[in-house]
Amino acid sequence: MIPEAIEPRRALIGEYVLGLLEEPEASEVRALIARDREAARMALEWEQHLLELADELPAQSPSLVLWERVQQSLGWAPAAQANAAEGAAGWWNSLGLWRLTSGALALLVLLSWLPGVLRDAPSGDSFTAVLQVPGESAKPGWVVTVDGDGTLKLQSLVADAIPAGRSVQFWTLIDPKDGPRSLGLIEPGKGVTLSAEQIGAVQAGQLFELTLEPQGGSPLDRPTGPVLYIGRAVLIASN
Structure with a gap:
């Protein structure tokens, strides 16, 4: 049973993000995150908070x-x-x-799907972001790569069916105070390349997401439909 009160709901979503819930409660929270933008935001806040805690741990190379x-x-x-x-x-x-x-x-x-992405890279920083269904982990749907010259490539790993009369829109967010910025409409299952001028500066932790919008895109300067895939940029090479 999903709590109606905000704080108990936030705590429950935190337990889900940590992987502490068992079925069928985990499925209920997963469905809530998929359909409710506020719940998805709470899940992202938990993930960011836990990532910050993990960042305080000393780095270790996997055996x-x-x-x-x-x-x-x-x-x-x-x-x-x-x-x-x-x-x-x-x-x-x-x-x-x-x-x-x-x-x-x-x-x-990224390296599995794009084995040559780091070869002959330009001199700037390179980033990647794996976009996943909100609340799901290790189930990538799209991969974003930003090479050293700032060119962004968005590659699909899935072939979703989009309802008639709807569009998929690509967004990015650096600072919540500035709000999200549209990067254009995306054709499901097909990749796209955007120039550095279109993307602007990219930094670690930057948010990328795909949302389901009315045909032709959001009527506002922000997403209005459900989040289909979401992920944060990770620095993979610094020159």
């Missing part, structure tokens, strides 16, 4: 065993490697790995 377990969990590793990775179960289930799923997993998914 070979952990790396193999990550590959196996994402469906990249052969069965033989999967057996060798069983010893990493404690690591995989630990809160410390949440940081990997929030940040480094974005890089892992």
Whole structure:
């Protein structure tokens, strides 16, 4: 049962983000986040807060065993490697790995789909963002890459069916005080490339999202429809 009061609802969403809820309660919260913009915002606030806490932990390089377990969990590793990775179960289930799923997993998914993205990179900073269904983890739908010259590429990993009379709009947000900025309409299942002039400066933690809007796009200067996919930029190379 989803609480009506704001604070109990926020606490419940926090438990969901931490992975503490069991079915069917987890499914109820997942459905709430998918349909309710305020609930999705709460989930993002929790994820950001937990990421900030994780950032205070000392950095550690994953062991070979952990790396193999990550590959196996994402469906990249052969069965033989999967057996060798069983010893990493404690690591995989630990809160410390949440940081990997929030940040480094974005890089892992990116490298799987775009193996040459870092080769011959220009001299500026490079970023990536894995856009996922709100409240879902490790289920990428789109990948954003920003190379060293500021060019943004948005690549689809899914082929969603969009209702007739609706459009998918691409947004970015750096500072909530400035509000979101539209990056244009997106054709589902097809990628797009935007220039540095169209994108502007990009920084770590910058929000990217795709929303379902009326045909032709939002009538306002902000999203009006449900969030389809959302994610934050992660710095992957600094020059």
